[in-house]
Amino acid sequence: MAYVAFDAFMKESKAFVEEQLVRYANTLQCPNVLREAMAYSLAAGGKRLRPLLLFATLQAFGKDRDLGIGTACALEMIHTYSLIHDDLPCMDDDDLRRGKPTNHKVFGEAMAVLAGDGLLTYAFQVVTEQEHTDVTPEIKLRIALELAKAAGPEGMVGGQVADMEAEGKQLTLHELEYIHKHKTGRLLEFAVLAGALLSGATTEQQEKLLTFAKYVGLAFQIRDDILDVEGTEEEIGKPVGSDMTNEKSTYTTLFTVEEAKQILEETIAKAKEAISSLQLQDEYLLAICDLIAKRNH
Template sequence: MSISFEVFAKESRRLLESQMTEYAKAVLCPAVLRDAMLYSLEAGGKRIRPLLLFATLHAFQKKREIGLAAASALEMIHTYSLIHDDLPCMDDDELRRGKPTNHKVFGEAMAVLAGDGLLTYAFQVLAENRHPEVTEAMNLRLVLELAKAAGPEGMVAGQVADMEAEGKQLTLSQLEYIHQNKTGRLLEFSVLAGAVLAGASLAQTEELMEFARNLGLAFQIRDDILDVEGNEEEIGKRVGSDVANEKSTYTTLFSMEEAKQILHETTERAKNAVRSLQLQDEYLLQICELVAKRTH
């Protein structure tokens, strides 16, 4: 019998954070660089991407430990992107998860280098993974897919499109491109990595990616809603930044009521995709609820 989702999520975070700290402390680098990397890695957060990876493994009745290296690498990539997003040349944010942003503590130059360090170390962690149930072919596939998801064909492309969109009225397809790349691609990798490590079939993987695409879009729609309705103290960063930066969002292209309806429909599509596989999917379905109803 499976443990509750709350216990699964708590244990997953503890396992991940312990492993990431171990990885970071093993890096042979100047102490200040390690401190800057650890500062953001240990800042907490939902850990939704690693949780998705672990939940996908669980759906195939595989142990979380198989995905620890991939989950750590994924969270390193996500953390680097947050460090760089917060810089004065990007979003110029002073708070992240309720704490001063990396550049406010370590300075802009060290924040850039901490992000660079996490980005490149993530691929080292993946390539050096020697778990007995993870083959070299799996490692190579994960390195390739993470590079595509995080790089100029994925997250970086979304960030560029997001910057260029400031002050412009976007179409829905343009907005979806930003969301699918800037946020969605790493969420999709979370599920894909779980599928690869679990030995999923091509048909199963395709259905899981349909689930992941809809979940990624739901995540960003909820983000747009929280930027208007969210509690700054609970979110851990300023609200209203999208309005201040003149960004098109689901709440500017649609009414708040319409945005919430689209969120509901998108979440249901994600649930239906994963249900069709008839796997041990309770944690994946719970993550859908978590994403749709999150308050931070």
């Protein structure tokens, strides 16, 4: 497949998945207020990093991103539901998300809970109903299984619980990495694994791509911790130093900022090394590594 510049690939991928998310929301046969609440948060924007990773993995194998649109949208629905629930008064009690009122501020707490529930369950409907001829029933089943593992108690939900229990405590590096790898990393890993499964990757290719994704997920969170110290409120979308205010252990509390930057650099290098031997068309995956290392929000 012909390559376009990474910036163009990123913009096209973001626009493509957002267009398809609207389409999926509009086809729902359900009460209008529920559809509106689900669509409200799906349309809130964001980096769309998870779909981008999935599409870049497909591109690495010379596959078209149409092959992964159902899975990418399902993944973004899972991510969006988690944000809706994170913002609730019983969790982080946030009034704004990406500069807009949070879901419960617009639709009320009960509807926000149901909108999150709806997105979580709809994601698995989307995965199993996707109609691309190259997505076999066996692949759908494996993707549904891996998505459930990545999003559930052994993945994102477990990481969120560990993060809540860690507030006000001094964590070890091992405990901090558990939170990062599960709360954030598991869905990023799933994005790469799903792209590999859809592309017909060998077991060896899947393993090396998963190693790549683990380092990418960790690097993303290390950069997040650095931005909480060095970023601006406009860039990161939350008050600078909020992790310290909430008494959270981070890479910049366990290490100095300069040490955290060095660990970030080493982690990105390990991610790149993991895929260098696969001889794929990995330009976009490598570009995502650089994007994560240098991002400001």
